[in-house]
Amino acid sequence: MTRLLAAASLVTALLVASPASADARGDARQQVRFGIDVAARGLWREAIYRWERAVELDPTYAEAFNNLGVAYEHEGELDKAKAAYEKATALAPSHPAIKQNFELFREVNDRAATPAPR
């Protein structure tokens, strides 16, 4: 009986949760699309806001983290860019574009790193 109840509640939970998480993923994708549009028009702060929303909605969205990395890089926020690229790479380790973006970022970041004085 207990097992039956547990199974029923699991099914209910899945039925309730799936549309919600599907909605969240759909919303996250919309935010990402909009972010790309505004970034292409030079509105990088707005793009950052959109992509931050996207990763809140879907924390497994590697592409959104990649875009955040690009945007933070453009804004000179290199620590945040690094964290975003690391997250994107962790989520999609073999994605070629993410790998290339991260590699190019590292070149820039190395140049920006201040060596110890003297």
Add this chain to the structure above:
Amino acid sequence: MRRLRLLASLALMALAASCGGVTREISIETPIRPKLDVSMFQRVLVAGFLAGGTDEVDGNTETIRLLRSQLRNKSDLRVIDADPLPLLEESGLKPDAAGKAVIKDDKDLESREHLFANADYWKKVGEEYQNPLIVTGTVMFTPHQRSGYVQREEEVYDSFGRRRVVPIRSFQERKGYILKPKFVFIDGRTGATLYSETFREEVLYNANQSTPALSSYFELMERLIPSFLNTLSSQKIKGSRVLLQ
């Protein structure tokens, strides 16, 4: 190099698109903060360099000229026009009879670097030029050769006329130069060293290619000038990235 990057980006976009993702290449400009706060200085004196290595290039004169022109165009500091300081003599060395470099290798240079820690000397220089930021250091420019296997790509056509690119490895004698500058930034008010940075760049050509030493010097300096300028002023690094959907 840029063309290669562009081709690589296009290939990546095609690859990502074929995986079902939507991509968009976008240009970005990353602002890089200066490594050194020079807001207390209005003027900069490129004082001169202890230069050594090949006699084919006057590393001191060329570096002074290049850095002054770069600083004039790409920094907010006013560049002081002055004769180079006699750093060789100040460091205890004398030019030979022909006035040529007497610094032949890194060891010669290292033994003279105490000059940059001589705060009294630099303070006096600073007083003479109304307390500017002083840029000095060392420049070692030496010929270099290396032999070994080099890989290049060659087009081949099979019996059906299909084109293929195959890697070909061949043994080559190559020669070129190594440039090792060290830039030292000194506070003209106190004579103290604020910051210093050492670079190393090298270039190799086919042994049958005749490249003038001065061309190689500029080729190598061009690679590290952005880093030098970034010590004093903020720079924007242009690049392109891929946005993903």
